[in-house]
Amino acid sequence: MLDFIISKYNYWIxxxxxxxxxxxxxxxxxxxxxxxxxxxxxxAIILYFISTAAKKGATIPIVEHGHGEAVHAxxxxxxxxxxxxxxxIVVMVSTLGVALAILIMIYRRxxxxxxxxxxxxxxx
Amino acid sequence: xxxxxxxxxxxxxxxxxPKWADPNAxxxxxxxxxxxxxxxxETATPNVVTSVLADYRGYDTLGETSVIFTAGISCILLLRKxxxxxxxxx
Numbered sequence: 001m002l003d004f005i006i007s008k009y010n011y012w013i014x015x016x017x018x019x020x021x022x023x024x025x026x027x028x029x030x031x032x033x034x035x036x037x038x039x040x041x042x043x044a045i046i047l048y049f050i051s052t053a054a055k056k057g058a059t060i061p062i063v064e065h066g067h068g069e070a071v072h073a074x075x076x077x078x079x080x081x082x083x084x085x086x087x088x089i090v091v092m093v094s095t096l097g098v099a100l101a102i103l104i105m106i107y108r109r110x111x112x113x114x115x116x117x118x119x120x121x122x123x124x
Numbered sequence: 125x126x127x128x129x130x131x132x133x134x135x136x137x138x139x140x141x142p143k144w145a146d147p148n149a150x151x152x153x154x155x156x157x158x159x160x161x162x163x164x165x166e167t168a169t170p171n172v173v174t175s176v177l178a179d180y181r182g183y184d185t186l187g188e189t190s191v192i193f194t195a196g197i198s199c200i201l202l203l204r205k206x207x208x209x210x211x212x213x214x
Contacts, residue, residue, distance in 0.1 A: 007143035019131040054145040061172035063164050073157030074147055079172040080156050090188050094195035101202040
């Protein structure tokens with residue numbers, strides 16, 4: 001039982017983090033808080049993928065010795081999640097930047113960032 | 125409420141996941157050993173992450189830079205248009 005918890009608890013932490021972001025996206029009325037919730041969500045996904053790269057007893061994926069010797073894949077952690085999450089972080093930062101720019105536009109136009117107040121102003 | 129249901133479903137899903145840092149996890153067995161073992165002779169780069177990012181997936185990185193470029197341009201457009209309206213058309 002303890003072994004089971006130790007081998008799985010990292011996934012549970014990411015799920016808790018992800019659900020915190022999801023709650024922020026759904027329940028909060030403030031648009032800034034929604035954006036931050038989305039960011040926490042994406043961070044949880046990135047942490048999850050990075051954790052799938054880990055191997056026990058392995059080192060970072062930089063080949064140490066020179067040419068001629070055989071390279072054993074068991075000695076290095078999986079590099080592909082790292083590469084893909086590098087791309088995902090870039091996309092995440094881009095979406096965050098554009099979202100904040102749009103929020104600045106919304107604030108200039110409606111003078112508020114609360115969703116219900118914006119809908120009220122639009123309804124009139 | 126929805127959040128709790130989704131969280132419970134996801135935790136149920138982790139019961140089938142491989143153990144943390146398991147060298148025999150399916151993610152570590154199929155395609156990644158080939159990259160680790162061949163990267164030095166094919167790209168002469170000791171850092172596997174760099175060789176995959178810039179060599180095997182070079183077009184992906186090119187598209188990624190275009191994503192950043194588009195985001196930067198759209199930020200500039202969004203923030204600049206309003207300023208021009210306020211200052212009365214430069």
